[in-house]
Amino acid sequence: MENKIEQRKALNLLGLARKAGKLTTGQDLVLAAIRSGKAKVVLMANDCGQSTQKKFTDKCKSYDVALTTEFTKQELSAAIGAKRSLIAVTDPGFGKKIRQLLFS
Structure with missing residues (x-):
């Protein structure tokens, strides 16, 4: 139950980060x-294509970027x-809070 609450908080923060212009979306x-x-952190949909998953999993590992x-x-x-399956949070503050919610 608590995990769902943390996930919901992280999604709400994504919405705030979008409004603040602190997100990057799209593969390129x-x-x-x-x-x-x-x-600072990358969120990739778990139902996106396998090649996309492999590409961004490898890139995030290589550049030491948190990925969920x-x-x-x-x-x-x-x-x-907006319809997206790949999001990067570029603000250190939003990135830190989302990492705390999803990786702790």
Whole structure:
């Protein structure tokens, strides 16, 4: 039960980060954010394609960026108000709080 509450809080924070302009979405932009060191945490839908999952799992490991696949495309899309399966949080404050909620 508590895990669901933490997940809901993380999704709510994503919505706030979107409004604040602290998110990057889409494969090319998220990849650029990872490579440049701007991505603090990456959220990837657990129902996206296998090649996408492998590509971003490997990139996040290589660049030491936190990655979670706890959410579906529908959950991520609803949280930010746009149809997306890959999101990078670029703000250190939002990134830290989301990591605390999802990885602790």
